[in-house]
Amino acid sequence: MKLIIAAIKPFKLEEVREALTSAGVRGMMVTEIKGFGSQSGHTEIYRGAEYAVNFVPKVKLELVVPDPMAEQVVELIQSTARTDKIGDGKIFVLDVNQAVRVRTGETGDDAL
Amino acid sequence: MILNKLLPVAVVTFAVLPGLALAQEADVTPPNSEIGYILTTFMFIVTGVLVFWMAAGFTMLEAGLVRSKNVTMQLTKNIALFSLAAIFYYLIGYNLMYPGDGWMIPNVLGAISPTTLEPVGLAGVEPDLTYASVGSDFFFQLMFCGATASIVSGTLAERIKLWPFLIFVIILTGLIYPIQASWKWGGGFLDQAGFLDFAGSTVVHSVGGWAALMGALILGPRLGKYKGGRTVPMLGSNLPLAALGTFILWMGWFGFNGGSQLYMDTAANVADISRILANTNTAAAGGAIAAMLLTQFIYKKTDLTMVLNGALAGLVSITAEPLTPSLGAATLIGMVGGVIVVFAVPMLDKLKIDDVVGAIPVHLLAGIWGTLAVPLTNSDASFGTQIYSITIVGVFVSAVSAAVWLVLKATMGIRVGEEEEIKGLDVSELGMEAYPEFHTS
Numbered sequence: 001m002k003l004i005i006a007a008i009k010p011f012k013l014e015e016v017r018e019a020l021t022s023a024g025v026r027g028m029m030v031t032e033i034k035g036f037g038s039q040s041g042h043t044e045i046y047r048g049a050e051y052a053v054n055f056v057p058k059v060k061l062e063l064v065v066p067d068p069m070a071e072q073v074v075e076l077i078q079s080t081a082r083t084d085k086i087g088d089g090k091i092f093v094l095d096v097n098q099a100v101r102v103r104t105g106e107t108g109d110d111a112l
Numbered sequence: 113m114i115l116n117k118l119l120p121v122a123v124v125t126f127a128v129l130p131g132l133a134l135a136q137e138a139d140v141t142p143p144n145s146e147i148g149y150i151l152t153t154f155m156f157i158v159t160g161v162l163v164f165w166m167a168a169g170f171t172m173l174e175a176g177l178v179r180s181k182n183v184t185m186q187l188t189k190n191i192a193l194f195s196l197a198a199i200f201y202y203l204i205g206y207n208l209m210y211p212g213d214g215w216m217i218p219n220v221l222g223a224i225s226p227t228t229l230e231p232v233g234l235a236g237v238e239p240d241l242t243y244a245s246v247g248s249d250f251f252f253q254l255m256f257c258g259a260t261a262s263i264v265s266g267t268l269a270e271r272i273k274l275w276p277f278l279i280f281v282i283i284l285t286g287l288i289y290p291i292q293a294s295w296k297w298g299g300g301f302l303d304q305a306g307f308l309d310f311a312g313s314t315v316v317h318s319v320g321g322w323a324a325l326m327g328a329l330i331l332g333p334r335l336g337k338y339k340g341g342r343t344v345p346m347l348g349s350n351l352p353l354a355a356l357g358t359f360i361l362w363m364g365w366f367g368f369n370g371g372s373q374l375y376m377d378t379a380a381n382v383a384d385i386s387r388i389l390a391n392t393n394t395a396a397a398g399g400a401i402a403a404m405l406l407t408q409f410i411y412k413k414t415d416l417t418m419v420l421n422g423a424l425a426g427l428v429s430i431t432a433e434p435l436t437p438s439l440g441a442a443t444l445i446g447m448v449g450g451v452i453v454v455f456a457v458p459m460l461d462k463l464k465i466d467d468v469v470g471a472i473p474v475h476l477l478a479g480i481w482g483t484l485a486v487p488l489t490n491s492d493a494s495f496g497t498q499i500y501s502i503t504i505v506g507v508f509v510s511a512v513s514a515a516v517w518l519v520l521k522a523t524m525g526i527r528v529g530e531e532e533e534i535k536g537l538d539v540s541e542l543g544m545e546a547y548p549e550f551h552t553s
Contacts (some may be wrong), residue, residue: 045411046345047418047470048458 001096008081008089019080027036028063030045039087148377149241155376156245156248162367163255167474169360170262176354177469181536182270183546197258200286209290263320266469276520287358308493311372313482314430321476326513343461358420369434388434395446399426402450421470422450425478432482436489449478
């Protein structure tokens with residue numbers, strides 16, 4: 001199993017969710033986050049005074065999928081969340097040791 | 113009792129359906145000599161209610177432009193200051209402002225006595241049928257006094273202690289405002305010098321502005337507002353409320369300027385009132401559009417808070433003379449007000465004068481501009497007298513306000529502690545949050 005963590009632009013969330021559920025993904029966790037990457041921040045103006053927005057709002061997806069699906073899911077997130085503009089986000093893939101479904105006690109791929 | 117309750121209904125019925133009135137009933141049509149008195153009194157009641165509503169406008173504007181940790185305090189200050197203004201204008205302000213023949217120092221210091229109204233049903237008195245009832249005049253004028261105090265609270269928001277602020281409000285509404293207003297509207301020495309200020313660009317708005325400026329200088333900026341020569345923006349917590357407040361003020365201003373015609377007893381006066389309303393409206397629009405274009409041009413983005421301030425600055429600018437300008441001239445006068453705001457807000461920040469809601473540019477600077485603009489459209493005014501009167505009022509209000517702020521600072525302190533300010537006045541001074549379900553850092 002792989003844990004896929006993706007930070008994407010918030011307005012892309014719905015599109016990514018649709019693409020992933022169509023591809024057979026059955027669950028994900030979503031968090032509203034702030035952060036910076038190569039986009040770093042930007043400046044805004046309020047009543048004539050500039051200020052830096054150092055942390056940009058993003059949405060973080062976390063989903064665990066069986067190993068064979070991982071590559072396709074990563075590819076889907078990348079192609080769907082992409083706008084070709086700076087700040088599109090990042091995707092990380094980690095190994096997962098174990099998964100347990102709380103209701104039934106099923107483990108491994110069956111728990112996903 | 114029952115008869116008294118039915119009487120107004122009967123009057124309305126007869127007024128609406130005169131043809132149906134039975135011949136044997138008494139004729140309840142008011143005599144011609146009373147019609148002017150009735151209409152002017154009615155006009156003061158309606159416009160007074162509109163000006164009262166400006167207190168809600170100030171409250172919402174300020175609630176929207178302060179940070180969420182200080183909103184309850186701003187609401188509290190606004191309802192308290194209006195209530196104190198109502199009581200102290202009744203106890204001393206009104207007769208200090210309108211002494212009639214009872215000046216203590218002729219044309220400089222009015223009478224000290226509480227306001228008394230006409231007896232119920234005008235029993236035993238001959239009202240001045242050329243004007244309006246004392247009750248309506250008092251009610252209308254009181255609202256202007258309340259507006260003056262509202263101006264101060266926005267500038268000093270987020271760091272001033274509640275009770276010293278309210279003590280200042282008592283002195284402002286009971287003494288400072290009525291004394292200087294008597295010089296013009298009470299028939300005092302500025303009026304006799306030929307000073308023209310129709311609804312109070314100077315008498316109301318600049319007075320609130322000077323008092324706010326002195327308070328801001330003595331109180332100091334909010335913690336962290338100016339760091340190493342840079343201005344740190346402190347974003348308003350609720351721009352929908354700020355926009356609502358601005359629209360409420362805009363609406364209230366129709367009463368503020370329209371009622372200041374003071375008479376609605378002739379066709380000419382009614383026509384003038386409608387002219388005033390149209391001019392007031394277009395000046396606000398001019399101020400908003402000027403601020404919008406200018407912020408877009410200078411900063412490449414339209415700044416809503418400046419557009420809101422611009423509309424209000426347009427209103428303040430036209431207040432000294434809303435009658436004589438044409439619609440075009442009124443628009444231009446308002447637009448200059450909007451321009452003043454866009455340049456003055458960052459200028460005050462450069463001077464490290466922290467004005468949370470922009471009341472000093474809007475009420476003081478646009479108030480001065482509006483007063484100076486009177487001779488442009490009204491040949492009865494002169495620049496010399498206008499400048500002289502602006503200066504006299506400015507020096508008096510600034511000196512007395514500064515003295516009061518300094519005494520309050522030395523005796524009870526006017527500023528909350530550092531920790532209280534960082535936590536926010538809602539929690540530290542009131543123990544009540546405006547938005548308890550939201551927690552942000």
